[in-house]
Amino acid sequence: MSKINVNDKDIVIPGEVLAVGMDNFPGAGSYREGDNIIASRLGLVQLDGRTIKLIPLSGRYIPKNYDTIIGKVVDVNMNGWRLDTNSPYSAMLSMKEATSQFIARGADLTKFYDIGDYVSCKVINVTSQKLVDVTMKGMGLRKLRGGRVIQAASNKVPRIVGKEGSMISMIKDATKCNMMVGQNGLVWISGTPEGELLAVEAIRKIEEESHLSGLTDKIKEFLEQKNKSIVK
Amino acid sequence: MSNELREHLIRLFESNIRLDGRKFTDYRPVKVEVNVTNTAEGSARVMIGKTDVIAGVKVEVMEPYPDTPDEGSIMVGAELLPLSSAEFELGPPGQKAIELARVVDRGIRESKCLDFKKLYIKEGEKAWMIVVDICTINDAGNLLDASSLAAIASLRNTTFPEYKDDKIDYKKKTNKKLELKDIPLSVTVIKIGDKFLVDPDSDEEKAIDTRLTVASLSDGTLCALQKGGDYPLTSEDIAKMVDIGIEKGKELRKLVK
Numbered sequence: 123m124s125k126i127n128v129n130d131k132d133i134v135i136p137g138e139v140l141a142v143g144m145d146n147f148p149g150a151g152s153y154r155e156g157d158n159i160i161a162s163r164l165g166l167v168q169l170d171g172r173t174i175k176l177i178p179l180s181g182r183y184i185p186k187n188y189d190t191i192i193g194k195v196v197d198v199n200m201n202g203w204r205l206d207t208n209s210p211y212s213a214m215l216s217m218k219e220a221t222s223q224f225i226a227r228g229a230d231l232t233k234f235y236d237i238g239d240y241v242s243c244k245v246i247n248v249t250s251q252k253l254v255d256v257t258m259k260g261m262g263l264r265k266l267r268g269g270r271v272i273q274a275a276s277n278k279v280p281r282i283v284g285k286e287g288s289m290i291s292m293i294k295d296a297t298k299c300n301m302m303v304g305q306n307g308l309v310w311i312s313g314t315p316e317g318e319l320l321a322v323e324a325i326r327k328i329e330e331e332s333h334l335s336g337l338t339d340k341i342k343e344f345l346e347q348k349n350k351s352i353v354k
Numbered sequence: 355m356s357n358e359l360r361e362h363l364i365r366l367f368e369s370n371i372r373l374d375g376r377k378f379t380d381y382r383p384v385k386v387e388v389n390v391t392n393t394a395e396g397s398a399r400v401m402i403g404k405t406d407v408i409a410g411v412k413v414e415v416m417e418p419y420p421d422t423p424d425e426g427s428i429m430v431g432a433e434l435l436p437l438s439s440a441e442f443e444l445g446p447p448g449q450k451a452i453e454l455a456r457v458v459d460r461g462i463r464e465s466k467c468l469d470f471k472k473l474y475i476k477e478g479e480k481a482w483m484i485v486v487d488i489c490t491i492n493d494a495g496n497l498l499d500a501s502s503l504a505a506i507a508s509l510r511n512t513t514f515p516e517y518k519d520d521k522i523d524y525k526k527k528t529n530k531k532l533e534l535k536d537i538p539l540s541v542t543v544i545k546i547g548d549k550f551l552v553d554p555d556s557d558e559e560k561a562i563d564t565r566l567t568v569a570s571l572s573d574g575t576l577c578a579l580q581k582g583g584d585y586p587l588t589s590e591d592i593a594k595m596v597d598i599g600i601e602k603g604k605e606l607r608k609l610v611k
Contacts, residue, residue, distance in 0.1 A: 239358060268362050270373065270557075315371040 151176025183276035192304030219257035269312025276307035296345035396512030404494035409504035426473020426481035430459035439493035461569035465538030465577040495555035502540035568599025
């Protein structure tokens with residue numbers, strides 16, 4: 123006999139039994155133990171056919187294939203760079219994947235990316251042991267020069283980006299800043315001093331109010347108000 | 355330290371603005387709470403922005419040092435808890451923790467606000483030892499100023515426990531307060547490029563050229579200095595930084611009163 127113990131959009135905590143029986147499958151954020159499907163993190167239930175998924179409400183970023191993230195160079199090796207990914211696992215950027223430029227044998231790798239530099243990159247492989255490989259070959263993947271990098275909660279990233287990038291492009295327009303949001307919650311902002319501050323403030327506001335409806339309108343109002351006071 | 359960040363900071367400073375929008379000589383919001391623990395004879399919690407520090411004072415009775423038989427003493431210890439920053443590790447105190455404790459200690463000791471002669475109980479045999487312990491709860495920059503503020507705020511609220519027949523009863527508190535003649539306060543002034551700033555946040559701390567911790571009294575008397583960072587300072591620089599330090603010290607002092 124199979125039974126689902128939860129409804130769609132319920133909030134569940136780790137260890138909660140979501141369903142009993144073999145008729146359902148564990149999705150992201152849940153696992154099977156014997157007959158039971160159990161939540162592994164705090165999140166919102168999403169019933170997708172016979173799969174039970176969780177949308178995480180808290181927790182660190184966990185690297186996933188094809189995610190575009192912002193990494194910080196923490197080490198330079200013989201054959202590449204080690205990046206901090208704002209997650210429990212560091213990523214490896216190999217020389218081959220780092221640039222389309224030719225790197226001569228024995229070249230000083232710090233000439234390309236030095237310790238402390240931020241780069242945008244894409245996750246290409248995550249092993250079961252969570253060894254992460256990233257690439258910088260692709261559109262918009264580059265070293266982030268100037269500007270600042272701030273840390274936001276990685277599970278709020280979809281809110282910060284908005285539907286088809288609506289939120290982020292609105293902030294970009296209002297603050298006249300260049301911005302890039304990594305799936306790991308790091309946000310790169312570069313522009314005028316006032317614009318950068320406004321962008322940071324807007325992102326903090328999104329993080330705080332992400333659960334409320336009509337978020338885009340609220341942020342739009344907030345930005346317009348702030349922009350008016352700057353013009354004055 | 356990333357050069358990108360430093361260059362970005364200097365670019366911002368050109369238009370008289372800091373990373374978080376403050377002016378050069380602005381502190382983040384400072385909050386001081388006193389008597390936050392029951393077991394300490396005096397305690398204080400100081401929050402500067404997101405930086406959070408707790409200081410506690412214990413008084414002990416010990417044998418005075420042989421060279422000062424009629425004096426008590428003060429001892430300051432600091433612990434940088436691993437929970438307060440990703441950079442702090444468990445284990446014996448490192449360079450940063452020792453410097454922090456010594457700067458706070460020196461600021462108080464050299465101000466002569468604490469009369470050691472009043473701390474002795476029996477000459478050559480018994481004297482009060484004031485032990486200040488500083489714990490960092492969160493490091494978001496400027497631990498030096500936060501710790502010195504917490505230490506002095508806790509000392510000002512210290513009461514002696516009952517002392518009878520050579521024994522201290524920590525459970526019984528007396529009305530006798532620890533006397534302090536003045537409030538010595540440390541203000542750390544940092545130099546990045548050619549600009550002087552107070553109250554650096556974590557990012558600014560990483561981009562520091564030099565820092566000078568200025569401890570002063572309410573009338574502007576200088577009691578201690580500590581220089582850090584890799585670059586030298588000219589005498590004009592030092593004069594400017596001391597002026598800023600004394601000025602900001604006066605502002606902070608209002609919070610302790």
